[in-house]
Each structure stands twice: as C-alpha cells, then as structure tokens.
Amino acid sequence: MAHLLPPVIINDSTLRDGEQAPGVAFTDQEKVAIALALEDAGVDEIEAGIPAMGAQEIATLTQIREAVTRADVIAWCRMRRSDVDAALLTGVRRVHLSMPVSDRQIRAKFGTGRLDVLARLADTVGYALDKGLKVSVGGEDSSRADRDFLCRVVVAIEESGAHRFRFADTLGVLDPFMTRDIFARLCAETDIELEFHGHDDLGLATANTLAAIRGGATHASVCVLGLGERAGNAALEEVATALSEMQGRTTHVALAKLTGLAELVAGAAMRPIPEDKSIVGGSVFAHESGIHVSGLLRDSATYEALRPETLGRERKIVLGKHSGSAAVRSMLRSVGFEADHARINAILAQVRARASETKRAVSLAELIDFHGGSAPLAAAAE
Numbered sequence: 001m002a003h004l005l006p007p008v009i010i011n012d013s014t015l016r017d018g019e020q021a022p023g024v025a026f027t028d029q030e031k032v033a034i035a036l037a038l039e040d041a042g043v044d045e046i047e048a049g050i051p052a053m054g055a056q057e058i059a060t061l062t063q064i065r066e067a068v069t070r071a072d073v074i075a076w077c078r079m080r081r082s083d084v085d086a087a088l089l090t091g092v093r094r095v096h097l098s099m100p101v102s103d104r105q106i107r108a109k110f111g112t113g114r115l116d117v118l119a120r121l122a123d124t125v126g127y128a129l130d131k132g133l134k135v136s137v138g139g140e141d142s143s144r145a146d147r148d149f150l151c152r153v154v155v156a157i158e159e160s161g162a163h164r165f166r167f168a169d170t171l172g173v174l175d176p177f178m179t180r181d182i183f184a185r186l187c188a189e190t191d192i193e194l195e196f197h198g199h200d201d202l203g204l205a206t207a208n209t210l211a212a213i214r215g216g217a218t219h220a221s222v223c224v225l226g227l228g229e230r231a232g233n234a235a236l237e238e239v240a241t242a243l244s245e246m247q248g249r250t251t252h253v254a255l256a257k258l259t260g261l262a263e264l265v266a267g268a269a270m271r272p273i274p275e276d277k278s279i280v281g282g283s284v285f286a287h288e289s290g291i292h293v294s295g296l297l298r299d300s301a302t303y304e305a306l307r308p309e310t311l312g313r314e315r316k317i318v319l320g321k322h323s324g325s326a327a328v329r330s331m332l333r334s335v336g337f338e339a340d341h342a343r344i345n346a347i348l349a350q351v352r353a354r355a356s357e358t359k360r361a362v363s364l365a366e367l368i369d370f371h372g373g374s375a376p377l378a379a380a381a382e
C-alpha cells in the first residue's frame, strides 16, 4: 500500500546544477539564503556546489555547511582524488562522486573504456571513504549507457562501500515508461539507495522522476523551478507536490513554503517566474472562464485539483474576455452590489469589451464603474 512506503527523500541541486543554467551566478549570500530556505522548506539534502571550482566555491560551501543545521550538505565531485581533496577543505561530511557511464562519454571524456571507469570508481570511492566521508555515486549519461554495463556499475558501487547510485538522464532522453522499467531492473540488481536526476529537454523531467519512484527509486534529485543546464531539471515544487497530492507518497517538504522559495531563487537567478509556471506561477490559481468560475463558485473542486491553501496560495477570480455572468454577479456582491439579470449581462458586455481593448484583466474598480456607483466596501476589496 502506498501509505506504508517511506518518504521519498528530496535531494535539491539548485545550488549546483541549478547554478549551471546559462548565465546564472549566485552570490555567496544568495547561496546561503537559498540553502537556509531549502532547509526551512523541509528539503532533506542540499547539493551545494563543486569544490573543484576553486577557493571561492570552497569558501561558499564552507559557509553553507556552517549555516545549515538539519539538512545534509553534499559536495559534488568528479570521480578523481583531487576533487575529494577539494571537498575535504569545505568540512562537508558527504560527497557525491560522478563519472560518465555511457560508452560515448567515457570515450570522449577519458579516452578509455568501461574497465577504466570501474577502476576509477573503486579507487576514488575507496579514497573518499578512507577520509571518513559518506559517498554516493552518480552515473552521468546513464540513460545512454549499455544496460548490462549499468547493472555492473551498480553492483560495483555497492561493493565499493558507497551508499547510493544516482542515475542521471543527463540529456533528458528518457520517457516515463522507459524510466520505470530501468529502475525496476536496477532494483533487482542492488539493495543500495537509488536516486533519479532528470533533465527537461523533452519536458519530461518531472514525469520521469515520478516514474523512477514508481520503479523503486528512493531519492529524487530536483532543482527549484527546474533551474539547470539547458532546459533545466525536474522542478522541486512539481515533484514534491505531485508525490504527496497525486501519488499518495510523502516527502518532508512543506508545500506551503514552495512559492516563497521559488521567488527567492528566481530573484537570485534573475529569471522571473512565468505566470503559468506550475505550482508557483502567479496565475495558477486564477480563473477567468465563465464556465469554470460558475462551477468553482458552487464547488471549488470542479476546476481545482490542488487546493490553493495547500500551497499557501489564494484563489483569484479574474474578470476578462471569457467571463460569464456568475463571475460578474459574485464580484459585485463581494462589494455590496446586487443587480438583475439584464443589468449583469450589460455589465458583462462592458467587461468583455474592456478586456479585449486593453488585453488585460478588468479590475474591481472598473467593474464598479460599469455598475455605475461606488460601493462602501470597494476600497477595502481593491
């Protein structure tokens, strides 16, 4: 039964893969503030940066490690001892060591083959464990890796003493059916924790993350707003909300904190949140269409699968080109006006004309003006 399953552990990579989004560069203060906001929102693990980048990144990671008290702070490293040495300078106790696993990437990046990858894995994981670190391993380009080799890699990771394998759909080429099948196979090969890291090149990162979890993944790698390389990653807010509201799973994430978190990250990334961005966009709980508003006014569940209060949001009724009479009547009533059917329809015609002329929503003040009077409650409602 779904409710007996353990919580899905959320690993957020906004400060690592998120910051790899083209042109995005967080300041130290922004990184610490985002890390604290992630922790406050209930994120379990924070992948906070790449120590191999140098002294500045090491200093920032150190600050994050000192500031965060509950969540695990993890340093992202390549599969090489020098990266582990750089991570040790930050004082973090956990490292994630990544290596290519597709033949294409192994050949291009290392100029070698599969056996070399297995040798690097054994050497670098052993080195990090000897230093007292807790180690997870990432398979870059796992989706294009030979499946039998991938299973061999997972077994080698288990034998190395690392505690987790992160499957990276680095180029975002999977679909949910493939993802679920792959995870079902990996689960049959190993008892270590399995994490999915999805990219959104085909718009499937969130769907693939949910599919990986259905297939047996225990951990989800996500970024706030899906920020990340190219088309980005699976969005924290989508994955956490879908898991708990639609999939019958739990996470430790407080859904009501996600919009504030997204605003913080959007500001630091200098990437405004699109109005229609799932979960956190400005308009995702706003309704204009007459048929929808008429239904919603009787029962909000007619046109809302998610309750705005769950996300710390409020429902908004917007007047515009697609409004119907129920919306006009309801908004007039909210400021103390009544009108008969004919009058409502006349006002509705004015609302539609104004919205069409101005290409925007019609305000309550304009509605009152169409009605022809100022209401006592109007100022408060505006």
Ligand SMILES: CC(=O)SCCNC(=O)CCNC(=O)[C@H](O)C(C)(C)COP(=O)(O)OP(=O)(O)OC[C@H]1O[C@@H](n2cnc3c(N)ncnc32)[C@H](O)[C@@H]1OP(=O)(O)O
Binding pocket: 017, 020, 050, 052, 053, 054, 078, 079, 080, 098, 099, 100, 109, 110, 140, 170, 229
């Ligand atoms: C899919 C991902 O998101 S992976 C993470 C990608 N993120 C980033 O690259 C952001 C941070 N990167 C950086 O600051 C720099 O690339 C650094 C500091 C890591 C390395 O810089 P440089 O030494 O100048 O190398 P450069 O970036 O040109 O090339 C990458 C090197 O890493 C090697 N490498 C790439 N992946 C791995 C890996 N998983 N394990 C070991 N080595 C790797 C490459 O083969 C190349 O080595 P080479 O210089 O001996 O040819």
Ligand SMILES: O=C(O)CCC(=O)C(=O)O
Binding pocket: 017, 096, 097, 098, 099, 137, 138, 139, 140, 141, 166, 168, 169, 170, 171, 197, 199
């Ligand atoms: O941690 C890993 O191995 C994944 C790296 C990454 O960001 C990716 O492959 O997309």
